[in-house]
Amino acid sequence: MTALARLSARFSRIAALEEAAGMLHWDAAAMMPEGGAAARAEQLATLAGLSHELLIAPEVAADLAAAEAEGEWQAANLRLMRRAHARAACLPTALVERSARANSACEKLWRRAKAAADFALVAPALSEVLACQREIAARLSDALGLSPYDSLMDGHQPGVTAAEVEPVFAAYEAFLREALPRAEAIQAAKPAPIPLPGPFPAAAQRALCRSLAERVGLEPAHFRLDESLHPFCGGTPTDVRITTFYDEADVAKALLGVLHESGHALYERGLPAAWARQPVGQAAGMAVHESQSLIIEMQACRSDAFLSWLGPRLHEAFGGDPAPYAPENLARVWRRVGRGFIRVDADELTYPAHVILRFRLERALIAGELEVPELPAAWNEGMRGLLGITPPDDAKGCLQDIHWHDGAFGYFPSYTLGAMAAAQLMAAARAVTAGLDEALARGDLSPLVGWLRAKVHAQGARLGFQDLLREATGKPLDPADFMAHLTRRYLTA
Amino acid sequence: MTALARLSARFSRIAALEEAAGMLHWDAAAMMPEGGAAARAEQLATLAGLSHELLIAPEVAADLAAAEAEGEWQAANLRLMRRAHARAACLPTALVERSARANSACEKLWRRAKAAADFALVAPALSEVLACQREIAARLSDALGLSPYDSLMDGHQPGVTAAEVEPVFAAYEAFLREALPRAEAIQAAKPAPIPLPGPFPAAAQRALCRSLAERVGLEPAHFRLDESLHPFCGGTPTDVRITTFYDEADVAKALLGVLHESGHALYERGLPAAWARQPVGQAAGMAVHESQSLIIEMQACRSDAFLSWLGPRLHEAFGGDPAPYAPENLARVWRRVGRGFIRVDADELTYPAHVILRFRLERALIAGELEVPELPAAWNEGMRGLLGITPPDDAKGCLQDIHWHDGAFGYFPSYTLGAMAAAQLMAAARAVTAGLDEALARGDLSPLVGWLRAKVHAQGARLGFQDLLREATGKPLDPADFMAHLTRRYLTA
Numbered sequence: 005m006t007a008l009a010r011l012s013a014r015f016s017r018i019a020a021l022e023e024a025a026g027m028l029h030w031d032a033a034a035m036m037p038e039g040g041a042a043a044r045a046e047q048l049a050t051l052a053g054l055s056h057e058l059l060i061a062p063e064v065a066a067d068l069a070a071a072e073a074e075g076e077w078q079a080a081n082l083r084l085m086r087r088a089h090a091r092a093a094c095l096p097t098a099l100v101e102r103s104a105r106a107n108s109a110c111e112k113l114w115r116r117a118k119a120a121a122d123f124a125l126v127a128p129a130l131s132e133v134l135a136c137q138r139e140i141a142a143r144l145s146d147a148l149g150l151s152p153y154d155s156l157m158d159g160h161q162p163g164v165t166a167a168e169v170e171p172v173f174a175a176y177e178a179f180l181r182e183a184l185p186r187a188e189a190i191q192a193a194k195p196a197p198i199p200l201p202g203p204f205p206a207a208a209q210r211a212l213c214r215s216l217a218e219r220v221g222l223e224p225a226h227f228r229l230d231e232s233l234h235p236f237c238g239g240t241p242t243d244v245r246i247t248t249f250y251d252e253a254d255v256a257k258a259l260l261g262v263l264h265e266s267g268h269a270l271y272e273r274g275l276p277a278a279w280a281r282q283p284v285g286q287a288a289g290m291a292v293h294e295s296q297s298l299i300i301e302m303q304a305c306r307s308d309a310f311l312s313w314l315g316p317r318l319h320e321a322f323g324g325d326p327a328p329y330a331p332e333n334l335a336r337v338w339r340r341v342g343r344g345f346i347r348v349d350a351d352e353l354t355y356p357a358h359v360i361l362r363f364r365l366e367r368a369l370i371a372g373e374l375e376v377p378e379l380p381a382a383w384n385e386g387m388r389g390l391l392g393i394t395p396p397d398d399a400k401g402c403l404q405d406i407h408w409h410d411g412a413f414g415y416f417p418s419y420t421l422g423a424m425a426a427a428q429l430m431a432a433a434r435a436v437t438a439g440l441d442e443a444l445a446r447g448d449l450s451p452l453v454g455w456l457r458a459k460v461h462a463q464g465a466r467l468g469f470q471d472l473l474r475e476a477t478g479k480p481l482d483p484a485d486f487m488a489h490l491t492r493r494y495l496t497a
Numbered sequence: 498m499t500a501l502a503r504l505s506a507r508f509s510r511i512a513a514l515e516e517a518a519g520m521l522h523w524d525a526a527a528m529m530p531e532g533g534a535a536a537r538a539e540q541l542a543t544l545a546g547l548s549h550e551l552l553i554a555p556e557v558a559a560d561l562a563a564a565e566a567e568g569e570w571q572a573a574n575l576r577l578m579r580r581a582h583a584r585a586a587c588l589p590t591a592l593v594e595r596s597a598r599a600n601s602a603c604e605k606l607w608r609r610a611k612a613a614a615d616f617a618l619v620a621p622a623l624s625e626v627l628a629c630q631r632e633i634a635a636r637l638s639d640a641l642g643l644s645p646y647d648s649l650m651d652g653h654q655p656g657v658t659a660a661e662v663e664p665v666f667a668a669y670e671a672f673l674r675e676a677l678p679r680a681e682a683i684q685a686a687k688p689a690p691i692p693l694p695g696p697f698p699a700a701a702q703r704a705l706c707r708s709l710a711e712r713v714g715l716e717p718a719h720f721r722l723d724e725s726l727h728p729f730c731g732g733t734p735t736d737v738r739i740t741t742f743y744d745e746a747d748v749a750k751a752l753l754g755v756l757h758e759s760g761h762a763l764y765e766r767g768l769p770a771a772w773a774r775q776p777v778g779q780a781a782g783m784a785v786h787e788s789q790s791l792i793i794e795m796q797a798c799r800s801d802a803f804l805s806w807l808g809p810r811l812h813e814a815f816g817g818d819p820a821p822y823a824p825e826n827l828a829r830v831w832r833r834v835g836r837g838f839i840r841v842d843a844d845e846l847t848y849p850a851h852v853i854l855r856f857r858l859e860r861a862l863i864a865g866e867l868e869v870p871e872l873p874a875a876w877n878e879g880m881r882g883l884l885g886i887t888p889p890d891d892a893k894g895c896l897q898d899i900h901w902h903d904g905a906f907g908y909f910p911s912y913t914l915g916a917m918a919a920a921q922l923m924a925a926a927r928a929v930t931a932g933l934d935e936a937l938a939r940g941d942l943s944p945l946v947g948w949l950r951a952k953v954h955a956q957g958a959r960l961g962f963q964d965l966l967r968e969a970t971g972k973p974l975d976p977a978d979f980m981a982h983l984t985r986r987y988l989t990a
């Protein structure tokens with residue numbers, strides 16, 4: 005057995021453990037009775053521990069040094085194995101465990117602190133989380149030759165650096181400063197949106213969401229649609245599990261949510277089966293993943309073309325006055341721009357402002373230039389600078405997201421990199437795919453999805469974020485496509 | 498860290514892996530889209546492989562030799578650790594893998610062979626399964642100092658031997674030879690049962706089954722009730738998952754099935770939490786497990802007392818003519834005796850005959866006294882001897898059960914040992930628990946379940962099958978209680 009064959013077998017076991025853990029996470033969110041939580045935590049901790057032990061076992065380093073790859077895919081696979089090993093081997097078990105405990109303790113307090121809008125309640129626990137993250141970042145930085153913040157960001161979207169992100173975000177901030185007031189003025193001059201009346205019975209929403217997920221391209225033999233408080237896409241490439249939440253007063257939450265998660269699910273479904281359970285056979289990172297959900301939800305399904313198909317189907321499903329279901333009205337309701345405090349409720353235009361704020365704050369936190377007690381003031385000041393609004397309390401400010409309280413630093417940029425990549429990929433797909441929008445107007449996403457399968461899904465993790473964009477669109481990340489999309493959608497009277 | 502502490506930590510990880518595998522098995526049966534099967538097999542194989550590696554790692558033998566236990570529970574725990582290690586360490590990995598492949602190949606062919614009633618189709622694959630089981634049994638026999646067949650039975654119900662089972666089964670066969678014709682005559686002299694009319698809408702069955710599971714003692718925070726083709730009880734002690742199948746023409750299948758699975762689930766729920774994920778904190782074996790499902794289903798819920806409570810509730814749930822729901826009629830419908838070919842459809846009285854047949858055949862198969870090609874003839878001859886009937890084809894004969902085709906030899910006796918233990922435990926519970934039957938007549942199982950919790954569930958695997966019965970009932974397994982129960986129920990005009 006060659007060193008590479010031994011490594012492939014080992015990484016396949018690691019991936020199978022991660023698949024098992026993924027299923028158990030899905031189950032915990034969608035199925036598990038609450039009394040199972042403590043046992044589930046033990047199961048997941050055991051799987052994570054064994055997976056880590058397999059990755060850093062003494063013989064791995066020697067095999068990684070000796071292994072020889074043939075061809076581009078094998079070479080990429082070996083490179084990703086080396087990267088995974090380097091990221092894990094530099095972290096002492098004691099630090100990993102301290103960090104896991106800190107994250108878990110902080111996350112619990114965060115739920116109470118958010119409910120009470122009381123940042124002081126969680127601040128000491130968050131400081132401990134941050135202390136761990138700073139030490140992890142310092143050790144990763146030494147091992148990888150990246151800056152501490154970049155080494156954290158690399159854990160979510162390999163290979164992307166703050167130096168690449170910064171000018172992109174600065175350009176967007178400048179664009180938004182002009183665009184937002186204009187978009188608001190244009191919107192104000194149009195007829196007010198007619199709210200969709202409801203109620204929307206959960207059973208009818210469920211049937212509709214399921215049929216839309218299938219229409220988008222998910223095969224019944226390979227996915228489930230269930231319910232959980234926080235929608236997500238989990239599972240494995242041959243068995244994707246998407247969840248949603250049915251609000252009988254607002255059909256948009258489940259409907260657009262399922263389209264979003266279906267984009268994630270399609271990506272997982274389309275990963276190269278020949279490389280299943282190998283590093284190169286997995287998704288290329290969280291920014292690429294977000295691009296796949298947003299291209300389906302934001303680019304395709306909120307387009308005029310798709311809404312013109314969807315409106316009559318919605319009216320058919322829910323009945324009542326047809327006026328709210330007119331495509332122009334759906335566009336007004338579902339593409340409304342506004343300055344809000346909450347990231348997850350934000351529209352496409354202002355969403356990046358929320359991300360830019362967090363990117364700047366988390367960089368400063370990791371660099372030691374900002375401390376936890378200073379966070380609420382820095383948050384509110386940043387929010388005023390970006391959107392001109394001040395959160396009335398920290399629940400609508402720095403307490404709103406779970407991420408930092410759960411130890412996730414360096415993740416936020418992925419949302420906006422994904423939104424920008426989605427626009428860039430859509431522009432490229434349109435340019436080479438005849439009849440893409442005509443198909444959307446027939447409720448047919450297959451030309452778009454076919455292109456994505458070839459250019460993104462089937463590529464696995466062979467290419468980094470920038471190279472993937474370069475091969476698919478002819479250029480690295482270019483926010484111009486996203487701004488052009490927003491200009492067409494929000495800045496045209 | 499002491500040797501015992503190291504072992505406890507190791508067995509806790511092994512148990513967590515087994516819990517994870519249990520959840521994934523449940524998911525595969527109750528939730529998974531069919532396209533996920535291949536990936537699921539990989540995940541389960543990985544979990545099983547790692548679990549086995551943890552168990553037979555070189556340092557375990559030294560720790561087991563050096564460990565010192567304090568107190569009865571620790572001693573029992575250490576004894577069970579040694580047993581688990583001894584059972585695993587004597588089997589070479591190549592044999593374990595060959596056997597797993599043989600089982601999996603045979604099980605697939607068995608499904609086709611059963612559907613076509615074509616034993617020849619599966620016979621070669623079954624011979625390979627048997628060859629593996631014979632070799633496994635020989636190695637276990639050397640390591641454990643048990644006979645080959647006993648060493649397989651020990652894997653399902655630790656400590657019980659064929660020498661103990663044989664006279665018990667012989668006595669039952671003699672009893673049945675007299676009892677069955679008498680029961681049939683008594684039954685024929687009574688009014689014919691009125692079939693329950695139906696249809697029984699699945700939604701109403703679901704609600705009823707759920708409320709019955711709760712009534713039996715399962716807490717909503719700690720169980721789920723779902724659907725699968727083959728009903729079972731899975732999950733973990735704090736998160737039990739029972740499944741059933743709703744047949745709209747026959748409410749008994751789900752109703753009595755859920756009561757049966759609830760008995761298994763109560764056992765898991767009641768295992769000693771202080772010993773969670775340790776060998777001694779787990780169920781005492783499959784015969785004990787079956788005693789817990791049968792005491793709820795057969796002893797308690799098919800009793801006159803409980804049927805007198807249940808009848809009116811069923812009529813309330815499904816409406817229509819009240820006559821079929823009269824307790825005497827339910828007793829006639831759900832306690833009907835008959836000579837049938839199919840074990841899983843058999844009544845309480847003839848069920849042991851099906852088990853006795855299999856016990857004798859599988860002993861002969863493992864001993865090399867019977868070969869696979871001779872099985873159909875031996876089966877049919879045994880069936881004639883025990884019940885006086887001859888299967889019209891092998892689908893109704895030796896192809897009916899999955900067990901041997903899946904490599905499970907030595908499991909069948911657990912069904913009848915469990916039925917006998919259930920009767921013995923019920924007699925003991927009745928003797929010391931005031932008002933047990935009066936409570937059943939109010940639909941209240943709590944006096945019975947409270948006694949079972951203390952005497953069986955909370956004992957974990959501290960005691961073997963015979964010692965558990967001895968402590969709970971004052972004597973080892975004694976089929977007289979089962980025969981007395983059957984005499985009261987079926988042999989009294």
